Amino acid sequence: MRDTQIKRIIEAALMAADTALGISHLLRLFEPDAEKPTHEQIKKAITVLQEECKDRGIELRRVASGYRYQTCSDVQPWVARLWQEKPPRYSRALLETLSLIIYRQPVARGEIEQVRGVSVSSHIIKTLLEREWIRVIGHKEVPGRPALYGSTKQFLDYFNLQSLHELPDLAELAGTDQFRLDTPAYPELDLPEPEEDSKIHLRVVTDSG
Amino acid sequence: MRDTQIKRIIEAALMAADTALGISHLLRLFEPDAEKPTHEQIKKAITVLQEECKDRGIELRRVASGYRYQTCSDVQPWVARLWQEKPPRYSRALLETLSLIIYRQPVARGEIEQVRGVSVSSHIIKTLLEREWIRVIGHKEVPGRPALYGSTKQFLDYFNLQSLHELPDLAELAGTDQFRLDTPAYPELDLPEPEEDSKIHLRVVTDSG
């Protein structure tokens, strides 16, 4: 492979990646190729790319975890205005996915898709994981071993909640009168005060002799 | 402000943004400045930046909602290896429904069903709406007031288009008068999408001598 092509690939990869990439990571991009560039060739390409940034609004910097392109600090005042004007917003799909994870946790992606009727993009899950509002708390023992998601302490903190119990019940939300999809599964099971006429009589024997 | 500086700011802003930016948006980045560049200066800077992409792994492309930097499609095989995940594949049913909405807009579901000869699943419409490739642009004044769908800017952006005019003319797609069925209308139709490990090999022989 010619040096120009190696350089083009590395430039595109570093520009598209959302994290810094080390040289070994960049080498892996060529893994399946018959003709792989050497470590030195990659290094050389990076040096050339760095030189090409001269007089440009971006630079190719080396940070702890590898190389990454970033905007030059002197143009930052203008670039920052991109977000002042329009604060970024989350999509409806993300909000729905998050709320289902909160209320149906521990929940697998497939169940969310079933309720929503559309597939859940990996991007949404990634964003929620990155924000640390959800995390993987287990796996289902079915083919594919899907991850089960649950909420985090950071989620509670963000919404200024002490515990999930401060959230309204699903039934309340949907309007109790019309919300009768199914017989209420555990009608009497609202913590902390179970009703007296509870239908379930359960005695847990913790210490049987 | 000197042209080099304008160019540097625009380069950095376009590279940092995750959506395409129009010229008026770019102009607003300079809003609070004493010395604002003109529309023409911005345009000129973009042209210079586009020229500078020659021989590089990225390009500055104009799509429906503005300008954006993107990786060149020829380096896709390497760049795609950055992510383990495969990009979603869309079914023929979804793509056919989408193409009907694109070419026939504003179009109601019933008309799509008429042309395709089968019912359109809600799942497909929902997926297209959620991807924001289509939207409801009105309602038909007939009983039931069915929704009329049309395409969006996001569709154009996603498919690397500046406007719908870049799509081939429907009439050209298969010459109306001389309709040749040997045109490769069925690229994948030798039992489309059989699973790799499918144990069943079914070939339908409609005409053996």
Place this chain on the structure above:
Amino acid sequence: MGIDSSLQQRPQTELPFAVVKGQPMTDPPADLYIPPDALEVFLDAFEGPLDLLLYLIKRQNLDILTLPILQITQQYMEYIKLMRELRLELAAEYLLMAATLAEIKSHMLLPKPVAGHDEEDPRSELVRRLQEYARFKTAATQINELPRMYRDIFNVSVIQSECEYERPKPDIDLTEMLHALREVVQRARMFASHHIRREPLSVRDRMSRILRILNIEDFVEFNRFFNADEGRGGVIVTFIALLELVKGRVIKLVQSEPFAPIYVKPAVKGPLEREDD
């Protein structure tokens, strides 16, 4: 009008309509010797009767404009017959098309009306529909071939220089999220098959908490999940949460012998798959 005489002479049974596992099949199976899945796969390959017809026409390089209706009808019916013999659920559209074809066929066999009276060719409507559908099929193929984000092209996203400030993350408020939830629940209600049970959050919350404990310790004694301070309600919630997790095949209860302590462990050992999947 092309009636294919050879096709008519050829006995039905000599026409292999399918090759299954390399074996040509000349007989519609009396028993289910083609796995019905195979035909379902085959039928799934088509986007409906128009698509199936286009396929039949193309297979034989027939001219759509002089559509040899008898030949096509016969072949189409053969598929339909096969599907029905296999008791596959056949979409109504396929049967409707069969009726249309039969009607056109009978019109074709009728003597032509007196000259001067310009009656439309009975095939023309079907030909028009086939042409129209074929155009959109091609259009779909072309759209699929356009360079597409995240498949062929990728957005450049350069990090902002770290010295100034971090890029703001979107903010949401609780009511916004609850509103989204209400909508999705109400939408889901429209599908009768989906059940969002009216479950108190407490059970779901407890299920998550149990899993979090099991993330730290792999093997936890059953009793340890119960806290007497929570009262009867708490015990019930915990117990139901454990049962739900067992039912959902997320955890397992193990006991080495009768009356030995019961232990709880994750059903799946460790995150074997990518977590972001």
